Amino acid sequence: MAVTDSPRMAAARPAASRDRTGRSRRSRVRASRGTINVVLLLFSVLYLVPLLWMVLASFNAHASFKLNVPSPTTANFHHVLTYDTTFRPMLNGLLLCGGGTLVCVVCSILAAYPLSRFRSRLRRPFLYTILFTTGLPITAVMIPVYSMFVQVNLIDSMPATTLFLAASALPFGIWLMKNFMDGVPVVLEEAARIDGANSMQVLWRIVLPLMWPGVIVVTIFTFISMWGNFFVPFILLLSPEKLPASVSVFNFLSAHDQTQYGQLSAFSILYSIPVVMLYLILARRLGGGFALGGALKG
Amino acid sequence: MTSSVAPAAGRRGAGGGKAERTPLPASLAALLRGLPLLPAVVLLAVFLAGPIGYCIYYAFTDMQLTGASGTHFTGLHNFTRAFGDSDFTNAVELTLLFVVGSAVIGQNTLGLALAVLMEKASKPVRSLTSTVVISAWVLPEVVAGYLMYAFFYQEGSLNAILHFLHLPQQNWLYTLPILAVCLANVWRGTAFSMLVFSAALSDVPRELVEAAEVDGANAWQRLWRVTLPVIRRSILTNLMLITLQTLSVFGLIYTMTRGGPGNKTETLPIFMYQQAFQNSLIGYGTAIALVLLVVGALFSVVYIRLLKVEDA
Numbered sequence: 001m002a003v004t005d006s007p008r009m010a011a012a013r014p015a016a017s018r019d020r021t022g023r024s025r026r027s028r029v030r031a032s033r034g035t036i037n038v039v040l041l042l043f044s045v046l047y048l049v050p051l052l053w054m055v056l057a058s059f060n061a062h063a064s065f066k067l068n069v070p071s072p073t074t075a076n077f078h079h080v081l082t083y084d085t086t087f088r089p090m091l092n093g094l095l096l097c098g099g100g101t102l103v104c105v106v107c108s109i110l111a112a113y114p115l116s117r118f119r120s121r122l123r124r125p126f127l128y129t130i131l132f133t134t135g136l137p138i139t140a141v142m143i144p145v146y147s148m149f150v151q152v153n154l155i156d157s158m159p160a161t162t163l164f165l166a167a168s169a170l171p172f173g174i175w176l177m178k179n180f181m182d183g184v185p186v187v188l189e190e191a192a193r194i195d196g197a198n199s200m201q202v203l204w205r206i207v208l209p210l211m212w213p214g215v216i217v218v219t220i221f222t223f224i225s226m227w228g229n230f231f232v233p234f235i236l237l238l239s240p241e242k243l244p245a246s247v248s249v250f251n252f253l254s255a256h257d258q259t260q261y262g263q264l265s266a267f268s269i270l271y272s273i274p275v276v277m278l279y280l281i282l283a284r285r286l287g288g289g290f291a292l293g294g295a296l297k298g
Numbered sequence: 299m300t301s302s303v304a305p306a307a308g309r310r311g312a313g314g315g316k317a318e319r320t321p322l323p324a325s326l327a328a329l330l331r332g333l334p335l336l337p338a339v340v341l342l343a344v345f346l347a348g349p350i351g352y353c354i355y356y357a358f359t360d361m362q363l364t365g366a367s368g369t370h371f372t373g374l375h376n377f378t379r380a381f382g383d384s385d386f387t388n389a390v391e392l393t394l395l396f397v398v399g400s401a402v403i404g405q406n407t408l409g410l411a412l413a414v415l416m417e418k419a420s421k422p423v424r425s426l427t428s429t430v431v432i433s434a435w436v437l438p439e440v441v442a443g444y445l446m447y448a449f450f451y452q453e454g455s456l457n458a459i460l461h462f463l464h465l466p467q468q469n470w471l472y473t474l475p476i477l478a479v480c481l482a483n484v485w486r487g488t489a490f491s492m493l494v495f496s497a498a499l500s501d502v503p504r505e506l507v508e509a510a511e512v513d514g515a516n517a518w519q520r521l522w523r524v525t526l527p528v529i530r531r532s533i534l535t536n537l538m539l540i541t542l543q544t545l546s547v548f549g550l551i552y553t554m555t556r557g558g559p560g561n562k563t564e565t566l567p568i569f570m571y572q573q574a575f576q577n578s579l580i581g582y583g584t585a586i587a588l589v590l591l592v593v594g595a596l597f598s599v600v601y602i603r604l605l606k607v608e609d610a
Contacts, residue, residue, distance in 0.1 A: 032418070032517075033418060033419065033420060036415050036418050036419050036423075037419050037420055037423045039415065040412075040415055040416065040419050040423050040424075040426075040427045041423060041426070041427075043412075043427065044423075044426050044427045044430045044431075046459075047430045047431060047434065047485070048430050049449065049455045049459070050434075050445040050446065050448065050449045050455065050485070051430075051433060051434070051445065053445070053448060053449070053454075053455055054441075054445055054448075057448075064453060065448045065451045065452075065453045065454040065455070066453055066454075066455075066458065067454075067455045067458055103341075106337075107337045107338040107341060108338065110334035110335070110337060110338065111334060111335045111337075111338035111339075113334050114331050114332055114333075114334055114335055115335070118331050118332075120328065120331075120332070122332075126335075128602060131601075131602050131605065132595070132598050132599065132602055133342070133346065134598075135538075135539075135542045135594060135595075135597060135598025135601050135602075136346075136350075136591065136594050136595060136598060137542065137545050137546030137567075137590055137591065137594040138546065139546035139547075139548050139567045139590070140353070140546065140567070140570070140587040140588075140590040140591040140594065141346065141349045141350060141353065141587070141591070142587075143353070143356075143570065143571075143574045143580060143583050143584050143587050144349040144350070144352035144353040144356055144584055144587065145345070145349045145352075146574075146580075147352060147356060147361065147580055147584075148348060148349055148352055163341065163345060164345050166341060167341040167342055167344070167345030167346055168345070168346065170338055170341055170342055171342070171346075174338060199331065199334075200334075203334075224436065227438060228437075228438035228439050228440075229439075230438070230439050230440045230548070230549035230552075230553075231548045231549055234549075245438075246438055246439070246440050246549075247440075249438075249440045249441060249444065250440050250549075250552075250553055253440075253444055253447075253553065254556075261448070264444065268441045268444060268445075271438065271441065272436075272437050272438060272441055275436055275437075275438065276433065276436055276437075279432070279436045283432075
């Protein structure tokens with residue numbers, strides 16, 4: 001991840017000790033590294049407990065909040081793997097988030113090109129506005145969005161919700177995409193232009209093929225954040241058959257008096273798998289943490 | 299930023315042969331170049347700028363959920379009402395507590411500590427820690443809320459661990475709900491700070507740290523006097539970003555407690571939601587949303603000033 005692989009020799013050295021012979025220093029380095037390893041291991045185990053509980057509960061026919069190892073059964077998974085419980089919410093999520101991501105990424109690419117390549121008096125204010133918008137709490141806009149959607153009769157409309165999701169992800173998408181596009185050298189484009197290509201041809205044929213990693217990072221990142229988004233579909237969609245998985249997890253938890261925690265855990269795992277897989281691709285192939293961290297540092 | 303003069307002259311104007319192939323007037327050419335921005339601008343105007351405008355307007359009305367027919371302009375009434383409403387001041391206090399406790403102190407400090415320790419740990423431990431911390435971050439918000447609900451529940455894992463360690467247990471979600479919610483947000487969000495700080499630490503010049511070591515500075519002094527001043531920009535940027543993220547957390551708290559018991563975890567987003575949809579007071583809810591939006595906007599401005607839009 002975002003850590004260097006070069007061995008660090010910097011040692012935590014007790015201030016009192018003043019001797020600097022190589023051997024005792026090395027042993028001190030080893031001792032302090034050992035302590036740090038133990039601390040981090042204990043911390044990781046503690047951090048892992050809630051996740052471990054979910055996995056164990058999903059294989060437990062009589063799951064409770066207690067952390068115990070069950071005699072494993074896949075009954076919970078069998079029970080939730082039905083059209084109404086799993087497949088329809090997942091499909092809705094795929095439509096909403098896939099559509100939203102597609103719109104967002106295409107618009108970001110189009111918008112990033114002039115922002116990255118052409119100088120204009122409006123460029124700087126526009127970029128500042130985009131950056132400013134990335135910081136605005138979308139949660140706060142949801143009530144006026146709801147009133148607005150009610151007035152134009154768009155409440156409970158999946159296309160409208162998709163477009164709203166796309167718009168809310170757009171500022172960050174444009175910002176990231178512009179940063180990635182800045183990394184593509186202009187020289188190649190100039191050659192293509194001399195051969196008579198116009199801006200759009202240059203963008204699709206020359207620039208995009210050179211910045212696929214960036215496009216993939218933006219796509220995956222946008223999709224992950226939409227997939228996890230609960231508040232937007234919770235407010236804008238009403239019909240049970242249109243709800244995505246994020247809202248149905250919540251309804252699952254609150255609707256039943258006797259919630260089947262084993263089944264809910266199984267469903268939570270199924271719902272989380274896509275984003276975990278996507279994150280793994282992002283991290284392994286492209287050094288996701290670094291790319292994102294770099295973009296955030298500006 | 300220095301050459302933001304004639305827009306149409308651009309960078310292509312310099313090439314002599316180019317001018318012949320573009321007989322368009324300069325202003326039209328500039329317009330055409332900006333054309334790809336159009337879809338994004340339309341989406342942003344309709345779905346973000348529009349609602350923000352609505353938000354500013356509705357905040358000064360008595361709109362109710364039943365419809366716009368009976369909506370009247372009421373001036374500052376919603377705001378005077380809010381500041382006299384003990385539930386609103388309670389929500390502001392809880393939001394402050396939540397942001398300071400879980401983001402500024404919790405995620406920021408823990409993220410920094412993890413990044414510093416992981417730099418010195420051996421490789422398998424390092425990758426294990428980062429995998430575990432990041433998986434909590436990647437999980438959807440509602441799933442994280444569900445897991446934390448189970449963790450802090452009376453019969454849940456936390457009390458089991460405390461029992462094992464012979465420490466006092468309690469019913470966290472009833473006795474200390476705000477602490478439970480803060481810890482849940484730390485559990486979920488620390489990965490972000492950890493990633494930012496790991497990236498920042500790898501940019502700290504090693505000579506600097508080694509020089510301090512030769513001069514006899516101990517580990518704590520090296521961290522406090524050398525490393526932290528070098529990465530202070532990353533710390534500030536991170537603080538701004540996690541504050542903005544934490545300010546608008548809704549799903550995590552709502553899944554865990556729904557703002558309860560009573561109003562003990564009712565932060566501003568949840569208070570806003572409940573006023574607007576459960577008490578049907580859209581106007582009042584919007585006024586609260588506007589307060590949240592203004593606070594977010596202020597933090598956002600500070601954040602932009604920290605970043606430089608280079609060469610823009």
